[in-house]
Amino acid sequence: MAEKKSLGKEFSKGILAENPVLRLVLGTCPTLATSTSVQSALGMGLAASIVLVCSNIAISALRKIIPEKVRIPAYIVIIASFVTIVQMLVKAFAPELDEQLGVYLPLIVVNCIILGRAEAFASKNPVLASAVDGLGMGVGFTTALFLMSSVREILGAGSFLGMSIPFLSQNPVLIFILPPGGFFVFGILMAVVNRFAEKKGKPRAELRGCEACPMAQTCKLNSCEKTEEKAEVSA
Amino acid sequence: MEMTKGLLSILLTAILTQNFVLSKFLGICPFLGVSKKLNTAAGMSAAVIFVMALATAVTYPINTLLVKFDLEYLQTIVFILVIAALVQLVEIILKKYIPSLYQALGIYLPLITTNCAVLGVVILNIDNGYGFAQSMFNSVGAGLGFMLAMVMFAGVRERLESCDIPKFLKGLPITLVAASLVSVSFLGFTGIVENIFG
Numbered sequence: 001m002a003e004k005k006s007l008g009k010e011f012s013k014g015i016l017a018e019n020p021v022l023r024l025v026l027g028t029c030p031t032l033a034t035s036t037s038v039q040s041a042l043g044m045g046l047a048a049s050i051v052l053v054c055s056n057i058a059i060s061a062l063r064k065i066i067p068e069k070v071r072i073p074a075y076i077v078i079i080a081s082f083v084t085i086v087q088m089l090v091k092a093f094a095p096e097l098d099e100q101l102g103v104y105l106p107l108i109v110v111n112c113i114i115l116g117r118a119e120a121f122a123s124k125n126p127v128l129a130s131a132v133d134g135l136g137m138g139v140g141f142t143t144a145l146f147l148m149s150s151v152r153e154i155l156g157a158g159s160f161l162g163m164s165i166p167f168l169s170q171n172p173v174l175i176f177i178l179p180p181g182g183f184f185v186f187g188i189l190m191a192v193v194n195r196f197a198e199k200k201g202k203p204r205a206e207l208r209g210c211e212a213c214p215m216a217q218t219c220k221l222n223s224c225e226k227t228e229e230k231a232e233v234s235a
Numbered sequence: 236m237e238m239t240k241g242l243l244s245i246l247l248t249a250i251l252t253q254n255f256v257l258s259k260f261l262g263i264c265p266f267l268g269v270s271k272k273l274n275t276a277a278g279m280s281a282a283v284i285f286v287m288a289l290a291t292a293v294t295y296p297i298n299t300l301l302v303k304f305d306l307e308y309l310q311t312i313v314f315i316l317v318i319a320a321l322v323q324l325v326e327i328i329l330k331k332y333i334p335s336l337y338q339a340l341g342i343y344l345p346l347i348t349t350n351c352a353v354l355g356v357v358i359l360n361i362d363n364g365y366g367f368a369q370s371m372f373n374s375v376g377a378g379l380g381f382m383l384a385m386v387m388f389a390g391v392r393e394r395l396e397s398c399d400i401p402k403f404l405k406g407l408p409i410t411l412v413a414a415s416l417v418s419v420s421f422l423g424f425t426g427i428v429e430n431i432f433g
Contacts, residue, residue, distance in 0.1 A: 033259070073319060109315050179257060
């Protein structure tokens, strides 16, 4: 059936073709910040996925009720509510994870992936498709985080999920779990992904100004390039 | 004296050792997106400093109220709404009354609403249990640190433009590797604040 097939597509596009981190370059802040260990990366991925699926469902269900003009604030309130719920759950049942994620847990609110999916997908599609889309994007986000954090934890701390690896744990390359290592691993990962994408004839991942930015339509500037132009004129 | 010392050490920590962009990874989007040219980088960061200071000044009393009524769990929702409304309000006021400032900062304001650095600094102030003066110094310091990183990195990127870079490192990957090197230089500040004020 056509619908079933398209649901599968909605799910898988988030993991490969439209991976939010590696292809769309969204949500870079939590990716860099929480990938110091596999455990915190998986925790972050899971928390963000839960918020993503729930907010996609809620926004899609309310898409005909929310007036066009106030939709962004409405989305933000919905997302913030789910983030608060997740925050309370994590605090109650996984206090260790809460400590690891720290300020980045409440900051899921401003994760561009979530608002971006709300604006680009959930506001236009039925509930089931939106839920599947959210799940796919969540899995894609978690996969990217897992890749990043595996490299960083294995090289930087000589362990994987807390289990130490014989040779590496005596000679950890500390810089990989320090901030510069985050930028470096992310850069190399992007280069590798670009290489594969190019082989398949797909466009390489670039920071896309306003196309990717969820604020694009509320933003009166229409495009970030315009911002730069305007800035040049005023300067 | 003791107090000024404390405030200054908070300011310096926020600018150098705990730089928002390079060691806390907050505000990466504008850092990578708007740092192609020096003047846009400076304008954007000036707007960020302004909004950070304002947001802290406004959310501090609100947080006191929330704590008083035992509503701390509403912090995330309330803060993001307050910041979003505040940015809109500032934009309107600047446009009407101080057009020259609006010319300089206004165009960046819509980009800041969902900037994680602003919400981040507000939440960090509360997590650290800072008082009002400490919060303000931390916010301004975080903003200045953001500006320092942006302006430095804009310089680096202008140079990158004219370099011969391997094909698949071009664009975003090399920008990230460059950011990594700038971040290494900031690691050198570790311990400097303790040495000055310790």
